Amino acid sequence: MFKKTVAALALSSAIFAGHATAADYVIDTKGQHAFVNFKISHLGYSWVWGNFEEFEGGFSFDADKPETSKVNVTLQTASVDTNNAERDKHLRSGDFLNVSEHPTATFKSTAVKPTGEGTADITGDLTLNGVTKPVVIAAKFLGEGKDPWGGYRAGFEGTTTLKLKDFDIKMDLGPASQTVDLIISVEGVRQ
Amino acid sequence: MQWRNSPNNYGLVSITMHWLIAIAVFGLFALGYWMVGLNYYSSWYHTAPDIHKSVGLVLLALMIFRVVWRFSSSGPAPVPGHSSWVHLATKAGHGLLYLGLFGVMVSGYLISTAEGRGIEVFGWFEVPALISSIPDQEDIAGLVHQYLAWGLVILSVLHALAALKHHFIDRDSTLVRMLGRADA
Numbered sequence: 385m386f387k388k389t390v391a392a393l394a395l396s397s398a399i400f401a402g403h404a405t406a407a408d409y410v411i412d413t414k415g416q417h418a419f420v421n422f423k424i425s426h427l428g429y430s431w432v433w434g435n436f437e438e439f440e441g442g443f444s445f446d447a448d449k450p451e452t453s454k455v456n457v458t459l460q461t462a463s464v465d466t467n468n469a470e471r472d473k474h475l476r477s478g479d480f481l482n483v484s485e486h487p488t489a490t491f492k493s494t495a496v497k498p499t500g501e502g503t504a505d506i507t508g509d510l511t512l513n514g515v516t517k518p519v520v521i522a523a524k525f526l527g528e529g530k531d532p533w534g535g536y537r538a539g540f541e542g543t544t545t546l547k548l549k550d551f552d553i554k555m556d557l558g559p560a561s562q563t564v565d566l567i568i569s570v571e572g573v574r575q
Numbered sequence: 576m577q578w579r580n581s582p583n584n585y586g587l588v589s590i591t592m593h594w595l596i597a598i599a600v601f602g603l604f605a606l607g608y609w610m611v612g613l614n615y616y617s618s619w620y621h622t623a624p625d626i627h628k629s630v631g632l633v634l635l636a637l638m639i640f641r642v643v644w645r646f647s648s649s650g651p652a653p654v655p656g657h658s659s660w661v662h663l664a665t666k667a668g669h670g671l672l673y674l675g676l677f678g679v680m681v682s683g684y685l686i687s688t689a690e691g692r693g694i695e696v697f698g699w700f701e702v703p704a705l706i707s708s709i710p711d712q713e714d715i716a717g718l719v720h721q722y723l724a725w726g727l728v729i730l731s732v733l734h735a736l737a738a739l740k741h742h743f744i745d746r747d748s749t750l751v752r753m754l755g756r757a758d759a
Contacts, residue, residue, distance in 0.1 A: 462711075469689035470624075473713040557615055 406446035409538055409572025411457070413440050417539075417571035420459060428560030434466035434475075441491075443572055445538055447528070450504055455493045461486060461512075479555040486514045494518070506542065512551045519544050521568070536574040543567050576755045582652050583748070583757045589648070590755055592641045597731070599634050600676070603627060604728050628687060629697045635680040642673070651757075654747050668734060675727035682720040689713035 411418045420439055423431045441457030462483040464475050476483040493508035502525040510519045521542040528538035544566050548557075579586040585593070610623035653662060687694050688704030689712035695701050709715070741749035748757035 462714075467690070469692065469707075469713040470687060473686065473689075473717055476714060555615065 405448045406444060406452065407536075407538075408442060408444045408575045410442045410575060411440065412537070412571045412573050413438075417537075419567075419569045420457075421567045421569075422564050423567065424557070424564040425560045427558060432466055432471075434464060436460070436463050436489075437465050438463035441570075443493075443540075443570070445572075447525075450498050450525075451496050453493070453496045453504075453506075455491070455506060455508070457491045459489050461489050480553055482513060486512075489513075491519075491521075510546075510551075512546075513553060515551045517550055519546065521566075531573075537571050538574065539569070539571040541567075541569045580648050580650050584651055584752045584755050586648075587755070588644060589650075590753060592637065592644070593753055596634065596637065596641070596676075599630060600727065600731065603630055603634070604724055607724065625695070628683070628694050631680055631683050632694060632696050632702055635677075635684070638673075638676055638680070651752055654741070654749050654752075656747065668730070668737070672727070672730055672734060675723055675730060679720060679723040679727055682716045682723060685709070685716035686713050686720060689716065 418439075419435055421433060421435045423433045426432045436459045439457055439459030441455065443453065443455035445453045461481045462476055464472055464481060464483075466472055466475065475481055478485075489510070489512045491508050491510050493506050495507040496504050497507070498504045499522075504523050504525075506521045506523050507518055508521070509516050521544045523540050523542040526539040526541060529536070531537050545563050546566065547563050549562065576584075576590075577586045578588050580589055606623060606627050610619065610627060613620045613623065653665075657665075684694065684702070685706060689707055689709075691704045691707045693701040693703045706712075738750045738753070741747050742751070751757050
């Protein structure tokens with residue numbers, strides 16, 4: 385009786401495995417195969433690049449029905465890093481990210497609109513510096529498949545541009561630096 | 576006036592350092608207070624912190640010399656007529672001033688060197704970063720620097736008021752001997 389149940393279960397999962405295309409992924413921050421980078425113009429003469437070192441999140445992705453995908457990320461604003469201690473200290477202060485009042489920033493997707501082969505516009509609510517506004521991330525699916533260590537992974541990149549004033553960032557850095565570009569790359573491990 | 580301290584008076588070395596450092600500390604406090612409010616397009620945005628850091632590091636070297644001088648010199652004898660609790664309060668107050676000074680300067684140093692970069696002193700030489708692996712170093716050092724700076728300035732004002740009290744109310748030689756003018 386027991387052996388028959390086990391056999392029936394094994395058979396049915398074998399049949400259904402091939403049809404399960406919707407999956408939940410956890411962004412791989414343990415192996416750090418995910419990056420939230422940004423760049424902003426310095427006086428109009430060069431780019432200042434930085435990233436947020438600490439964040440976590442996940443996404444659910446269905447290659448057959450991409451419009452049902454969802455993504456959720458929470459990042460620690462104090463983990464900002466532009467490779468300059470004095471600048472990073474200033475960024476954490478009330479002039480910019482005000483991390484003591486707003487220790488996290490979050491993105492929660494609300495809609496996904498495919499725009500072509502492997503690309504989509506992900507609309508979602510971005511909460512930054514205590515202000516929540518809808519933003520659109522132009523996303524591109526990079527690939528998916530098995531990894532050599534028994535897991536299954538899928539990866540994306542996404543870009544968007546934010547206006548500092550939209551999120552109540554107090555310090556004005558001049559006319560060339562009103563916006564910041566976000567460049568995100570994530571790899572998720574399927575659960 | 577002599578270089579060294581005498582039984583009744585401080586000598587020129589102690590006197591010069593005392594007043595020079597007092598002016599430098601109040602100057603640095605005012606500069607620091609002003610410079611953190613500068614906007615990005617002020618021409619002083621980089622210059623003011625550069626001066627603040629350079630003077631601060633020169634001051635640190637001077638303070639080290641001052642400590643060595645103090646502990647290798649005999650100071651003037653305590654002003655007569657003070658009770659033992661006044662002696663204790665005096666030692667405590669002066670000790671706190673020394674600790675506050677070193678604390679403010681070291682914490683300032685730790686802000687700028689938090690990720691391994693050294694600090695330029697007036698473009699003459701660079702002081703290397705010795706400690707840069709403390710988590711959140713620039714933020715914690717920044718808070719310590721800010722609180723100690725205020726504490727030090729408040730304590731210095733109390734120190735000045737105490738000296739004036741001794742001079743005008745007690746009419747003793749406490750203040751004048753730091754000007755080298757106590758009677759022999």
